[in-house]
Each structure stands twice: as structure tokens, then as C-alpha cells.
Amino acid sequence: MTYLETAAKFYSEVAQTPQIGLCCVQSTPLQLPGLIVPQKMKEMNYGCGTTVHPTELADQPTVLYVGVGGGLEALQFAYFSRRVGGVIAVDPVAAMRASAKANLEMAVIENSWFDTSFVEIKEGDAFNLPVADASVDVVAQNCLFNIFESEDLTRALREAFRVLKPGGRLQMSDPIATRPIPEHLQRDERLRAMCLSGALTYDEYVSHIIDAGFGQVEIRARRPYRLLDTHNYNLSENLLLESLDSVSFKVPIPEDGACVFTGKTAIYAGAEEYFDDNNGHILQAGVPFAICDKTANNLSKLSNDLIITNSTWHYTGGGCC
Numbered sequence: 576m577t578y579l580e581t582a583a584k585f586y587s588e589v590a591q592t593p594q595i596g597l598c599c600v601q602s603t604p605l606q607l608p609g610l611i612v613p614q615k616m617k618e619m620n621y622g623c624g625t626t627v628h629p630t631e632l633a634d635q636p637t638v639l640y641v642g643v644g645g646g647l648e649a650l651q652f653a654y655f656s657r658r659v660g661g662v663i664a665v666d667p668v669a670a671m672r673a674s675a676k677a678n679l680e681m682a683v684i685e686n687s688w689f690d691t692s693f694v695e696i697k698e699g700d701a702f703n704l705p706v707a708d709a710s711v712d713v714v715a716q717n718c719l720f721n722i723f724e725s726e727d728l729t730r731a732l733r734e735a736f737r738v739l740k741p742g743g744r745l746q747m748s749d750p751i752a753t754r755p756i757p758e759h760l761q762r763d764e765r766l767r768a769m770c771l772s773g774a775l776t777y778d779e780y781v782s783h784i785i786d787a788g789f790g791q792v793e794i795r796a797r798r799p800y801r802l803l804d805t806h807n808y809n810l811s812e813n814l815l816l817e818s819l820d821s822v823s824f825k826v827p828i829p830e831d832g833a834c835v836f837t838g839k840t841a842i843y844a845g846a847e848e849y850f851d852d853n854n855g856h857i858l859q860a861g862v863p864f865a866i867c868d869k870t871a872n873n874l875s876k877l878s879n880d881l882i883i884t885n886s887t888w889h890y891t892g893g894g895c896c
């Protein structure tokens with residue numbers, strides 16, 4: 576059996592017998608006015624953060640959701656798209672598709688605005704998405720890509736890139752590791768399927784996204800997820816996993832490299848009214864200016880009068896490359 580088959584078997588089990596708290600982090604679940612999430616769907620929250628960013632879902636986008644789980648985020652996206660086929664949800668596991676379908680049918684009873692036709696559930700997998708090139712506005716996946724081995728992650732990211740329209744967004748939430756996960760844990764297929772041992776480090780994860788062609792990456796949240804401790808995981812030191820929410824844009828990669836926004840700002844603290852780096856960045860004295868990490872690095876070398884603030888790991892737009 577391959578590790579992907581082990582994962583499919585595992586998700587078939589947890590589709591039939593929900594495993595509460597399998598992946599999710601302790602955070603307040605997204606609450607939306609007029610949206611009632613069925614109890615079973617809540618119990619099947621197998622995500623590790625959120626991929627639904629309410630302030631960016633105007634204009635009824637077409638969303639391709641990869642790895643439907645119990646259908647929670649597909650329902651949340653449908654809340655914004657509100658039209659037939661606005662959300663296409665893909666999963667290779669028949670039992671998971673059946674559970675999501677049943678949960679969405681339950682959602683109809685409690686949500687007068689919702690119709691099951693808003694979410695089209697399709698058989699398929701992350702490596703072979705059943706939609707045409709450049710056909711969707713958003714691709715989302717929550718706590719799935721981390722289970723893929725490096726080459727498969729690259730394939731899945733390229734496939735997401737293929738189906739996105741130019742300017743489209745890949746919205747992801749995944750565990751990342753604060754240091755490389757040792758081989759003996761990476762090889763444990765069940766732990767990998769449980770989103771506990773396939774995670775890459777932050778740098779590796781972001782590099783994979785850029786290598787697939789995404790020119791801009793924004794980090795929306797980063798927080799503790801799970802501890803792989805010395806007692807249970809045969810480790811000499813504890814290893815913290817974090818969950819990372821990100822949005823990556825299908826825009827060309829600039830010649831000097833992709834823009835990765837992690838919440839840094841530059842503040843000009845000099846005597847003049849403003850600072851101009853002659854490269855498109857004009858900083859008014861005393862006013863924080865959101866910048867990507869590449870620009871932060873470049874500016875830090877230019878002047879002692881520039882203060883670069885730390886990554887907040889919570890960037891929501893408005894910056895300049």
C-alpha cells in the first residue's frame with residue numbers, strides 16, 4: 576500500500592466515525608451571520624486553520640475546494656458564492672464524499688439561503704483536478720497538502736496553479752514544522768495521514784509554493800498546532816508544529832524574486848519629510864509602510880534611518896512589493 580492509499584483508508588475511517596479534534600487548532604470557529612453549521616459537520620472539522628477569508632470573497636467567486644472532509648469550509652465558501660456550482664469540492668474518498676453530501680443536506684434544513692446545488696461534489700484528487708485550465712477564482716485546501724511527500728506536493732501545487740485564472744488565489748492552511756521532522760516519523764504513514772509527520776519547515780513550504788509559479792504569497796496566520804513530544808514520538812527534543820494560513824496569487828514572479836508578505840513594515844525615522852528608495856517605495860516619515868520580506872531585506876541595507884518591524888504573521892493586504 577502506498578502512503579496515499581494509507582491516507583485514503585484513514586479518511587474513509589474518519590468519514591464513517593468522526594474523530595473530534597483530529598486536526599483543528601483551538602481558535603474561535605468562523606461565525607457568519609445567518610450561517611448555521613450542522614453539529615456533525617462541526618465534529619468533522621479536520622482542518623488546522625481557516626482558508627475562508629470573508630473580506631475577499633465578494634463577486635460570487637468560483638471556488639475549487641480540494642479534500643472536502645465533512646464539508647464545513649465548502650459550506651462557508653458557498654455562503655459567499657451563493658449560486659449553483661459556485662463551489663466545486665473534490666475528494667478521492669467515496670465515504671468522505673458521502674459524508675459531506677449528507678452534512679450539506681442537513682445544512683439545507685437549517686439555512687434557508689442554502690441549496691445543495693451550490694456545492695458540486697466531485698470524485699477526483701489533488702493531482703488531477705476535474706476542471707479546465709484557468710477556470711476558477713480560488714483553489715482552497717485545508718490540512719491536506721501537508722500529508723504529501725515533497726514531489727507530490729509540487730505536483731499538487733502545479734495542478735492548483737493550472738486551474739486558477741490569472742490573478743486567482745490559492746488559499747491554504749497546513750501544519751509546518753519548526754525544524755525538519757526526523758525520517759522515522761516522516762515514514763510513519765498513519766502519522767502522516769493524521770497531519771502529524773509530513774509537515775515541511777516554513778522556508779521549504781514557501782519555496783514549494785513559489786517553485787510552482789506563484790509570484791506573491793501572503794501569510795494570514797501562524798500559531799502553535801501540536802507538540803511532538805519526547806515521550807511519544809521517540810525524539811530527543813520536543814518538536815513544535817505550527818499551523819500556517821496563506822494566500823498565494825497566480826501572478827508573475829518578479830525578476831528579483833517572489834513577494835512574500837509576513838506582516839513586516841518599514842518606518843522612516845529620519846529628519847526629512849519622506850524617504851525614497853528610487854525603486855517604487857516612498858516612505859512618509861513616521862508612518863509604517865507594509866512591505867514584503869524581499870523589500871524589507873533590501874531596505875534594511877539602504878539607510879540607518881529605516882526601522883523594519885518584525886513579521887506579525889498576519890498580513891491582510893495594502894502592502895507594496
Ligand SMILES: C[S@@+](CC[C@H](N)C(=O)[O-])C[C@H]1O[C@@H](n2cnc3c(N)ncnc32)[C@H](O)[C@@H]1O
Pocket residue numbers: 579582583586587598619620621622623641642643644645646647648665666667668671699700701702716717718719770
Ligand atoms: C485532513 S482532511 C481535511 C478535510 C477538510 N479540508 C477540513 O478542513 O475539514 C483531508 C481531506 O483530504 C481528502 N484527501 C485525501 N487524499 C486526497 C487527495 N490525494 N486529493 C484530494 N483529497 C484528498 C481526505 O479524504 C479528506 O477529506
